[in-house]
Amino acid sequence: MQAVAFDTIGESYTTVFPGKAGQLACGEWLLAELPTGARVLDVGCGTGDPTVRQLAAGGLEVTGVDLSDGMLTLARRTTPEAAAYHRIDMYDLATPRAATAWGLPELGPRAAGSFDAATAFFSLILLPQREIPLVLARIRTLLRPGGLLALGMVEADLDHAPLPFLGHEIRISGYLREELHQTLSRAGFTVTAQTGHPYAPASTTLPPEEQLFLCCRRTG
Template sequence: MAPHPVSPSPSAHGARSPAAALFDAIGADYETAFADLPEQLAALDWLIAELPPGSKVLDIGSGTGRPTAERLTAAGHRVTGIDVSATMVELARARVPGAVFEQVDARDLVDDDAAWDAVCAFFPFLQLPRADLDHQLERLGARLVPGGLLAFATVPAEADGVEIDWLGHRARVTSHAGEELLVRLRAAGLEILRQRVSVFHPRHPAAGPEEQLFVHARKSAAG
């Protein structure tokens, strides 16, 4: 069965948003820096164990396709990845031909209410303005079928447009502290099944240790 298609809004946010420019510049270095991220691999193991074969999975901020789309596709799931970066989409299509990848900003997705058995969102919203970040957190529950699963990760910090050096590039980041993120996910209709904060050391000479929050969640079966 083919992966689920996505429909971008006609009023797109633009292919050369700051996030697109950042990840076009980083390219395959991102995969190298964050290869074998233990909590991400654990989240994928959880999804593979819980999802029935052929499930429709949306991977927001799909990057190079590895490891998320690659592992889920190998497990028999229909994966659609979206990313704002043309470079990332090109790399992912070459690495994981069994999945579908589109250059789409998550803010421009339409017609995806209750469309997905699972959503993966590993660090995709950190470059969004605060209002857009909050709206995307609200949308995570709506995108899932009743009983659908979410694997989510971000950097938990109270930050609003803070400029940092990251993987040798300047980046502007926005997030919430950990407990506030959990409050917002619960408000989106999600039951938190597991939460873990850990520290990861990216494999990159310009990167320091990074605190990360990983969440496994499920949408209520009642919708």
């Protein structure tokens, strides 16, 4: 189970991925587009740094969700006042299981349309390709009409491929740009801006990658 790996990776994740320019730029876009007090859901919030910290400091109301207890422990310790943190499987967002299995009715069907924006930075890459559209659709359900999505992905033709990472094996999915745009469109999002950042993870054997950061808007 991938969440177990991230329980033990913990703070090492920030050490391996210290550069956050693309992620911070997406955060600046959200801050420019949203009024003070707007509600943002951070899907796969990890340690809360930098996105939760940045958005909360900018006056937004952030809810961070993750499946890793270890990551959430770090988030609550390092950014305790920045967000409401909840443990939940992203598959179960906007479904009855949010209430029945996780005790979070505020993230279930009754929360449809209650968030102004969502972020998902390198959390969807942990899913098989066939399941990414499903989770995107559930995130869309939680957004108000015209709501915003800031997304970080890896540009690669990978489908749940095993990769060694900090002493663990994790599975990663990616898309080429055109296919990613098509996937987002089918899930009910329009891409309004995109940037690409070549990136070489520090202190690992992983090869250099192209990170894609997309600013999207819910259609309909």
